Amino acid sequence: MGDLRVLGICGSLRKASTNLGLLRYALQHAPDGMSVTIADLAEVPFYNADIVDKPAAVVRLLEDVEQADALLLACPEYNYSLAPALKNALDWVSRAPENCLLSGKPTAILGAGGGMGSARSQYHLRQVAVFLNLHLLNKPELFCSAFDGSFDEHGDLINEKIQAQVVTQLQALQDWVLRLR
Numbered sequence: 668m669g670d671l672r673v674l675g676i677c678g679s680l681r682k683a684s685t686n687l688g689l690l691r692y693a694l695q696h697a698p699d700g701m702s703v704t705i706a707d708l709a710e711v712p713f714y715n716a717d718i719v720d721k722p723a724a725v726v727r728l729l730e731d732v733e734q735a736d737a738l739l740l741a742c743p744e745y746n747y748s749l750a751p752a753l754k755n756a757l758d759w760v761s762r763a764p765e766n767c768l769l770s771g772k773p774t775a776i777l778g779a780g781g782g783m784g785s786a787r788s789q790y791h792l793r794q795v796a797v798f799l800n801l802h803l804l805n806k807p808e809l810f811c812s813a814f815d816g817s818f819d820e821h822g823d824l825i826n827e828k829i830q831a832q833v834v835t836q837l838q839a840l841q842d843w844v845l846r847l848r
């Protein structure tokens with residue numbers, strides 16, 4: 668059996684995003700037996716049922732999710748909730764027949780935000796995940812501050828404690844996928 672394929676999806680589109688930094692760290696430090704890639708949402712338009720011919724960026728997103736054994740959702744907090752880019756990506760993917768691309772997919776959530784480290788948005792995302800029937804990893808949770816020096820100016824994660832938490836969460840996700848099989 669090949670590596671477990673994890674697809675990271677980030678709710679922030681900016682280049683120096685700290686949430687993207689979390690996913691980049693995961694990509695670079697995935698445990699043995701796991702590979703992490705990151706979805707490109709830059710060209711994904713707002714979901715609109717009138718768009719019959721899916722844009723290339725949407726087709727690629729659907730293919731990436733289909734090929735993934737698990738998802739890793741990086742969840743910034745915007746006005747106490749999840750960022751629209753992440754919700755929009757999930758909305759597009761959820762329109763596959765019978766929600767076949769998301770239903771039952773093992774998924775972990777992490778995030779960087781303001782005062783509560785994106786906790787409020789992560790719990791909103793967990794509510795969304797119930798309807799999508801994502802199989803969420805409950806623990807360990809990962810909340811961190813985007814503003815306390817844990818990330819450098821490029822959004823790279825430089826806080827060793829959080830670096831270790833990312834790796835621990837990936838290991839738990841690996842165990843979770845194997846347990847669900």
Ligand SMILES: Cc1cc2nc3c(=O)[nH]c(=O)nc-3n(C[C@H](O)[C@H](O)[C@H](O)COP(=O)(O)O)c2cc1C
Binds near residue numbers: 679683743
């Ligand atoms: C529109 C907007 C609303 C925000 N609202 C909140 C909020 O309610 N709570 C919070 O902790 N941070 C809030 N923030 C700060 C974001 O959580 C912070 O910018 C986050 O780290 C962005 O992630 P990024 O570094 O990945 O871009 C907000 C930022 C934006 C742009």
